[in-house]
Amino acid sequence: MAPPAPSHPAVSLHDAVALSGRFPLLAGVDLEVAVGETVLVEGPNGAGKTSLLRVCAGLVPLSSGVATVLGLDPISARNQVRRRVGLLSHASHLYDDLTVRENVRFAVRAAGADTGRIAEACDRWGLTGRLLKTSASKLSAGQRRRTALAVLTARWPELWLLDEPHAGLDASAREALDQLVGEAGAAGVTVVIASHETGFAESLAGRAVTLTGGRVTGHRAIGARPQPSGSVGPHASLDSSPDVPDTTPVGPALRPGTGRPAGEVAHVA
Amino acid sequence: MWRDSLLVAGKDLRIEARSRVGLSQVAPFGIVALVLFAFALGPDRSLMARGAPGLFWVAVLFCTVLAVQRSVSIESGDGARDGLRLSGLDPAGLFLGKSVAVAAQLAVLEVVLGVGVVLLYGARIEVPWLIAASCVLGTVGLAATGTLYGALSAGLRVRETLLPFLFLPIAAPVLLAGTRVWQAAMAGGVASDGSPWLRLLLAFDAVYVALGIVVFGPIQESA
Amino acid sequence: MSANRGVPAPPLQSRRGRWWTRGIGIAAAVATVCTVWLGLWVTPPDETQGNLVRLVYIHPGVAWVALYLAFGMAAVASLLYLWPRTRSLVWDRLAAAAVEVGVVFNVCTLVSGSIWGKPTWGVWWAWDARLTSTAVLLVLFLGYLALRRVPAEPEVRAKRSAFVALFAAVDIPIVHFSVLWWRTLHQGATVLNANLSPTIHGSMAWTLLLGFVALTLVFVWMLLVRYRIGVLEDWLGTGELDVALRERQAEGAAVGEEEAA
Numbered sequence A: 001m002a003p004p005a006p007s008h009p010a011v012s013l014h015d016a017v018a019l020s021g022r023f024p025l026l027a028g029v030d031l032e033v034a035v036g037e038t039v040l041v042e043g044p045n046g047a048g049k050t051s052l053l054r055v056c057a058g059l060v061p062l063s064s065g066v067a068t069v070l071g072l073d074p075i076s077a078r079n080q081v082r083r084r085v086g087l088l089s090h091a092s093h094l095y096d097d098l099t100v101r102e103n104v105r106f107a108v109r110a111a112g113a114d115t116g117r118i119a120e121a122c123d124r125w126g127l128t129g130r131l132l133k134t135s136a137s138k139l140s141a142g143q144r145r146r147t148a149l150a151v152l153t154a155r156w157p158e159l160w161l162l163d164e165p166h167a168g169l170d171a172s173a174r175e176a177l178d179q180l181v182g183e184a185g186a187a188g189v190t191v192v193i194a195s196h197e198t199g200f201a202e203s204l205a206g207r208a209v210t211l212t213g214g215r216v217t218g219h220r221a222i223g224a225r226p227q228p229s230g231s232v233g234p235h236a237s238l239d240s241s242p243d244v245p246d247t248t249p250v251g252p253a254l255r256p257g258t259g260r261p262a263g264e265v266a267h268v269a
Numbered sequence B: 001m002w003r004d005s006l007l008v009a010g011k012d013l014r015i016e017a018r019s020r021v022g023l024s025q026v027a028p029f030g031i032v033a034l035v036l037f038a039f040a041l042g043p044d045r046s047l048m049a050r051g052a053p054g055l056f057w058v059a060v061l062f063c064t065v066l067a068v069q070r071s072v073s074i075e076s077g078d079g080a081r082d083g084l085r086l087s088g089l090d091p092a093g094l095f096l097g098k099s100v101a102v103a104a105q106l107a108v109l110e111v112v113l114g115v116g117v118v119l120l121y122g123a124r125i126e127v128p129w130l131i132a133a134s135c136v137l138g139t140v141g142l143a144a145t146g147t148l149y150g151a152l153s154a155g156l157r158v159r160e161t162l163l164p165f166l167f168l169p170i171a172a173p174v175l176l177a178g179t180r181v182w183q184a185a186m187a188g189g190v191a192s193d194g195s196p197w198l199r200l201l202l203a204f205d206a207v208y209v210a211l212g213i214v215v216f217g218p219i220q221e222s223a
Numbered sequence C: 001m002s003a004n005r006g007v008p009a010p011p012l013q014s015r016r017g018r019w020w021t022r023g024i025g026i027a028a029a030v031a032t033v034c035t036v037w038l039g040l041w042v043t044p045p046d047e048t049q050g051n052l053v054r055l056v057y058i059h060p061g062v063a064w065v066a067l068y069l070a071f072g073m074a075a076v077a078s079l080l081y082l083w084p085r086t087r088s089l090v091w092d093r094l095a096a097a098a099v100e101v102g103v104v105f106n107v108c109t110l111v112s113g114s115i116w117g118k119p120t121w122g123v124w125w126a127w128d129a130r131l132t133s134t135a136v137l138l139v140l141f142l143g144y145l146a147l148r149r150v151p152a153e154p155e156v157r158a159k160r161s162a163f164v165a166l167f168a169a170v171d172i173p174i175v176h177f178s179v180l181w182w183r184t185l186h187q188g189a190t191v192l193n194a195n196l197s198p199t200i201h202g203s204m205a206w207t208l209l210l211g212f213v214a215l216t217l218v219f220v221w222m223l224l225v226r227y228r229i230g231v232l233e234d235w236l237g238t239g240e241l242d243v244a245l246r247e248r249q250a251e252g253a254a255v256g257e258e259e260a261a
Helices: A049-056 A078-084 A100-110 A115-124 A129-133 A141-155 A171-186 A198-204 A233-239 B002-019 B021-041 B045-076 B080-086 B091-121 B128-153 B159-185 B191-222 C015-042 C051-057 C059-082 C089-121 C129-149 C154-182 C202-260
Strands: A011-020 A023-033 A038-042 A064-069 A085-088 A159-163 A190-194 A207-212 A215-221
Touching: A011 A049, A023 A049, A023 C202, A038 A049, A038 A171, A038 A198, A049 A064, A049 A085, A049 A159, A049 A190, A078 A085, A085 A141, A100 A115, A100 A129, A100 A141, A100 B002, A115 A141, A141 A171, A159 A171, A171 A190, A171 A198, B002 B021, B002 B045, B002 B091, B021 B045, B021 B091, B045 B080, B045 B091, B045 B128, B045 B159, B080 B191, B091 B128, B091 B191, B128 B159, B128 B191, B128 C154, B159 B191, B159 C129, B159 C154, B191 C154, C015 C051, C015 C202, C051 C059, C051 C089, C051 C202, C059 C089, C059 C129, C059 C154, C059 C202, C089 C129, C089 C154, C089 C202, C129 C154
Parallel strands: A023 A215, A038 A190, A038 A207, A085 A159, A159 A190
Antiparallel strands: A011 A023, A011 A064, A207 A215
16 A cells, blocks of 8 residues: 655755765765655766765764655664665675575565565566575676565565666666666655666666765756767766756656556555 | 564574584584593593583683674675665564574584583583583573674674684683583582572673663664 | 864863873872882881782772773763763773773782782782682773774774673673682782771871872873873874865866866
């Protein structure tokens, strides 16, 4: 049962500064993501995209500024927040000694999610038959990523934080990922994608935010400006007018023609 | 909390069953320790029999260090520690789960070492329930404190050398109390001497389990 | 953390702080000199123990400082750090300073105890309750310091050390009681025994008291100095942070300029 559209944004960061020792990962970030939006965070390597997602997941505390995720403080209400947030990071959080199926089961149950969708999620990501019984240490990088995606799909949290999700996936898996994100967006899930390969993630998001040097340095609405392939965001975003509104109405901005696979779209109860 | 702890304990024990580190590495290490003690104390069997309680518990302590190191290193691969944090598992449940898994492995080890001590040193046990009680209480205490210190030193590169150094002094009361109880339970000991020491073990367990439940969350977040 | 724009200046200790440190240092030096003078020359040797008794002017004093003052302070400061409402790096620095100085006093306790023990008991070391507990305490202190040397962010290091101090604080009474039950050789407390009638009299008692006072003053002075060093270390780190923040933000501007060019 989908909750009524909440009045607060899914993610709200105000002048957020996050430190790792003496190094500022984020140096004053202002960001708002409405519920149900799909936002792309782009920027060069080292800009702080991963740190931004980790702050939203409650893994990194802020040393100054305010962060609100799903209406809660990600540090003081951390367990509540984490159960409703799914982070897909570079590491796949798998236990080498367990099989794929055991890993997925554990991850889903640990997050307090319903185990009913596991079989369907594994199927969707090609984790079938012998692969399910393979110990995680024997998986390739792409297979590990797909396992993590299966966990995310089975959990179906309210907020998805995807860190370079296309990395390590082959073409068919990338398509499957795009489909999944599209589905999620249509179902009211808030998705934040961090990527420096704007070519891939472009079509999924409604708008993009550019991060450089730990701060937000530009916004743009996707579709407003055609991008030459391979160009990175900052050039365009610094040119774009600063009064492009940065909150799109609730609802996904999808490329037309994204089909939904047969079968029901799972909702978080 | 209980659901989470069962989940985590199950996971750890399943990993142990799969990799069999406890059986193939820690238990033999314990046996080797017993053999080395025998070399150190010389061929005098009566000396070894008298020293058996203490040697048993020292061997158990060393095996605990290994078991805890293993318990911590399970989470050191591929960001699994972050994964545990991200899943929103109740930290108290995580603490209890990991402690239970360590305790289970220790229990098996203690049976092996106990048999070893009886066979190798000729120790004669008169009051088995005292032995059992001390092992149960001692195991709980060691598992709880070990898991706590494991979490404190998790992720540090110097964990292998730091953990024993931090953990063993804290575990000293368990060694003392356990040895006294065993001595009371041996031939030539006075059974009633064991009770105050059992109470000490109980107090130790209560304190550190309670502490762990309260404190494990903050420890996890700061590591 | 206040942003320190412009040229960072080292935090000068307040005038009151300097006055106190100096004052206590002088008082400590004077008290120590008096104790030494009284202890070594003025007071008479004991009937049974001879000149060896002069160690009693320092041994209980260092023991009191190490076990109760230093360690107690470290434990309380660690608790204050862990409690969210009173969390402040001040407590962490205080705890660390207390433990460092405490280690020194702890070693002095063990050494002076050994020196006294050899002629008295015939052995350099005896496994009695007090000595053993003190030895375990030393190991716990050293563990704390070892953990602090591991490179980490100040807040992380502070939290971790505070937990270790907390666990050690909980463990020490347990260790003490268990070792006490185990065996006892150490003589009953000279001044603070059950009937509260001191078994040490006259000028010796006064010197003993002065010894306590002198050693406490020395501890406080060393603590203040060590704490001050901690403040300076942290300030150094903060200055680096401001530089790093500015560089990070400049990164963004630089990328923008490159793209625009």
